[in-house]
Amino acid sequence: MLAATLCGLVIAALLISKFGNGRSDGDGPSLVVYCSCDAAIAEPVIEKFRQRTGISVEVRFDEEANKSLGLANLLLAEKGAPRCDVYWNNQALGTDRLRREGVLEAYESPNAGRIPAGFRDADFYWTGFSARLRVYLLNTDEVGKFDPATVDVMLTATQLDRVTIAQPVFGTTLSHYAVLAAQTSLEELQQWHRSLQQRGVRQVRGNSITRDLVAEGICDLGFTDTDDAYGAIDKGRPVRMLPVRLADGKTICLPNTAALIAGCPHPDEARQFIDFLLSENVELMLATASARQIPLGPVDESQLSDEVRQLREWSRDAVSLRPAANVHQQVLDWLLSEYTAQ
Amino acid sequence: MSHATALGCSVLRCLAVATVALPLSAMLWRYCFSSQAGWRRRLATAAAVAPLFVPDLLIGFTYRLTSARLLHSDVGTELLYAGLLLLRVTGLQVVARLLLPVPAGSLEAMHSWRLLNDGTRAWAWQWVRLNILGRYRAAVVAWLAGSLLCFQEFETAALVQINQLPVVWTVWLFDAFAAGEPLSLSLQHVAWAMGFQLLLLSPALVLLRAAGSGAAGGLAVTGAVDAGAVGGRAAGSGRSIERSLSVLVLLAVVTAAVLIPVWTSSGQIVSGLALLWQQGTLLSRIGQVLQSVVTSVLAAVLALWICRDLVGRGVLSLLFLSLGLCGSLVLSLVMLAFFQLPIIRVVYDTYIPMVATQTLWLLPRAWLLLMLLRVLADSESLHSAGLLLASADAGVSRTARVTLWRLGRIRWLLAVSLLTHWSFWDVSIVSLLRPVQFEPVVTRLYNEMHYGRTDTLIAMTVLSVVMPFCLALLAGLLMYALPFRRLGRSDTWGETRE
Structure with a gap:
């Protein structure tokens, strides 16, 4: 009975793995992509690539539970014998960490030239495309005015118990912190962080929860990203967003990145895929998707919505991420000690 | 906050929750047992056990805003989390009580021993031992199992956590690793948690083994339901109060664990399914979902199979169980490093690392369940039913068949279902160790949740709950239809029936 059950299960698993996902196509060229971007947004792009090139793509998506921990760690663990060809990350600073660890291989795509220099690695270990902005999300039922001065007043109040931010150990909030540290210093960042905590800011475990707290009126103001903000706006929640601006008026624009994995099994197909990701077409596809990602290179402006044009305006003020990449690890080390008392 | 603080809070919480759940589960179990009508008994049992099968993801997703609304009250957040744990732990304790024959020692035996009181320490020790192995065995095992389940919890805590509350060691460990803590240090931290879990597990194993060999230990395992334990304790007017209270508790449990999550999502179930259809x-x-079910069932069956062979192998079994007690995150990271070794890397991008890790993670739970089932496998009820199966009277034979099905196969099915459920909904292992061509439904759910695609999230969650449930029902019917004689040995998986 047991042997029969086990045999049945193994056969079923093999059959399902063979026919279940309908993606493996046997002998044709193939490619493995690790993707931290939202699956529903990335899938049409990948499907388009499949249709154009005939290259079969196996995708591994990240999930919120891992806060991009999974794929980056996987790539590090697999460094000796990688199975992944291209890492499509939605955070440039996370990708830069992999460059420092020797996981990536430089590749200057013919399409990299259309991306501004501030959004790509100087040695082309990664190239950015389609970005998100860090924004303040405000609840319109609770907040009367929607201008930077109002946000400043709210953030300098003695009590911040109706302000929420994601725990900075992960995700784009970590990138936000790294940018702040690069702009000022680690000490100033620490002071600001402790000041937020002392005044009772609500820390949650992700930007999506930050968005939900503001959308539900539990908090008045939250730090989040444009794609999360649109999640609430599209549902008709009473929210509006303003870009986070640094002391010098710069915005924080966090691009997706495409990076070639060193020693990957399918380098030629991987380069084709990176070229495709960095193309105008893909930037337009991502701009018209629900997340309204901001094209970084030149695109046909007539195809952009007013919302994306506005975001594009804000992104023109973006701070360079290179200084932030340099302090990223220091910030992470400090946060480790801060949150785990080590 | 330090690791010691997180661990201390988790230990206190799990002991407190398991303790509070104990009288509740005892009450619900008595209510289930004493219900006269079959349908009422089944309904009550299903209601009591239901929270155990509601995914952590759904519970956490439903109550994360409730937790946020309690942001001005640290105690409120903690109570909410403890309450959510209580639902599940109560369900598990009811299952443990339903599976365990009650109680092992008769009241007459206890009375006789009391008469033999000579005031010595030996008598007192034996008195305590008889009580723990007999009258209170089910309660102690249920308490230990509940504590273990509560201590290992991660998903709900991560979803409802606000301002780092509730303080939970599994979440602390995740954050530390995410922030760059080396794996070697994580393992050091895990060692303390493992020690505590072994402390919980060992008495449960001893008790269950003692119960399994009751005759040798000087206790008669009758399998009969003790009137004092079930109905007698709540006699007269007390009984009606307890019954009313049981109904209230059951209603509260079902409302909090099933109705509220379903109600808050009901509008999105249909629209989500329609959206999936349109897409x-x-x-x-x-x-x-089917893929995930198959791999999870495989891990569950393997875990039970391995546990069967581990029984009686002290150090080896301890080693295997310890791996499972690391928690799914650390275990996955260790296994990820293991499967990168050149000699074994060839199987890395297959189902083997994922299923092997799921199996290892399930081992401690499978061990507990196996011990429970072993106790049952030796019971006289099964033996009698096996004999009655051969009766020429069709009615008697049919009754015996139903009895064997209920006391044997259906319990195995419940054990496999429970292990499958845990494996199916764990996200850490599959996110790190699945082969690249396989996308388990649970990782997709988290991806959908991140971007607030609640329609498809809810629809997929419903599929993920309903389909395994239907498959389990189908398996139950199939197990009833299969002939019993041919499968008699398999019913107990190699256990020798006296």
């Missing part, structure tokens, strides 16, 4: 992805999502 043409409904069938592939169903395929995804």
Whole structure:
């Protein structure tokens, strides 16, 4: 009975793995992509690539539970014998960490030239495309005015118990912190962080929860990203967003990145895929998707919505991420000690 | 906050929750047992056990805003989390009590021993031992199992956590690793948690083994339901109060664990399914669920199979169980490093690392369940039913068949279902160790949740709950239809029936 059950299960698993996902196509060229971007947004792009090139793509998506921990760690663990060809990350600073660890291989795509220099690695270990902005999300039922001065007043109040931010150990909030540290210093960042905590800011475990707290009126103001903000706006929640601006008026624009994995099994197909990701077409596809990602290179402006044009305006003020990449690890080390008392 | 603080809070919480759940589960169990009508008994049992099968993801997703609304009250957040744990732990304790024959020692035996009181320490020790192995065995095992389940919890805590509350060691460990803590240090931290879990597990194993060999230990394992334990304790007017209270508790449990999550999502179930249909992805999502079920069942069956062979192998079994007690995150990271070794890397991008890790993670739970089932496998009820199966009277034979099905196969099915459920909904292992061509439904759910696609999230969650449930029902019917004689040995998986 047991042997029969086990045999049945193994056969079923093999059959399902063979026919279940309908993606493996046997002998044709193939490619493995690790993707931290939202699956529903990335899938049409990948499907388009499949249709154009005939290259079969196996995708591994990240999930919120891992806060991009999974794929980056996987790539590090697999460094000796990688199975992944291209890492499509939605955070440039996370990708830069992999460059420092020797996981990536430089590749200057013919399409990299259309991306501004501030959004790509100087040695082309990664190239950015389609970005998100860090924004303040405000609840319109609770907040009367929607201008930077109002946000400043709210953030300098003695009590911040109706302000929420994601725990900075992960995700784009970590990138936000790294940018702040690069702009000022680690000490100033620490002071600001402790000041937020002392005044009772609500820390949650992700930007999506930050968005939900503001959308539900539990908090008045939250730090989040444009794609999360649109999640609430599209549902008709009473929210509006303003870009986070640094002391010098710069915005924080966090691009997706495409990076070639060193020693990957399918380098030629991987380069084709990176070229495709960095193309105008893909930037337009991502701009018209629900997340309204901001094209970084030149695109046909007539195809952009007013919302994306506005975001594009804000992104023109973006701070360079290179200084932030340099302090990223220091910030992470400090946060480790801060949150785990080590 | 330090690791010691997180661990201390988790230990206190799990002991407190398991303790509070104990009288509740005892009350519910008595209510289930004493219900006269079959349908009422089944309904009550299903209601009591239901929270155990509601995914952590759904519970956490439903109550994360409730937790946020309690942001001005640290105690409120803690109570909410403890309450959510209480639902599940109560369910588990009811299952443990339902599975364990009650109680092992008769009241007459205890009375006789009391008469033999000579005031010595030996008598007192034996008195305590008889009580723990007999009258209170089910309660102690249920308490230990509940504590273990509560201590290992991660998903709900991560979803409802606000301002780092509730303080939970599993979440602390995740954050530390995410922030760059080396794996070697994580393992050091885990060692303390493992020690505590072994402390919980060992008495449960001793008790269950003692119960399994009751005759040798000087206790008669009768399998009969003790009137004092079930009905007698709540006699007269007390009984009606307890029954009313049981109904209230059951209603509260079902409302909090099932109705509220379903009600808050009900509007999105239909629209989500319609959206999946419009996108043409409904069938592939169903395929995804089926894939996840198959791999999870495989891990569950393997875990039970390995546990069967581990019984009686002290150090080896301890080693295997310890791996499972690391928690799914650390275990996955260790296994990820292991499967990168050149000699074994060839199987890395297959189902083997994922299923092997799921199996290892399930081992401690499978061990507990196996011990429970072993106790049952030796019971006289099964033996009698096996004999009655051969009766020429069709009615008697049919009754025996139903009895064997209920006391044997259905309990195995419940054990496999429970292990499958845990494996199916764990996200850490599959996110790190699945082969690249396989996307388990649970990782997709987290991806959908991140971007607030609640329609498809809810629809897929419903598929993920309903489909395994239907498959379990189908398996139950199949197990009833299969002939018993031919499968008699398999019913107890190699256990020798006296």
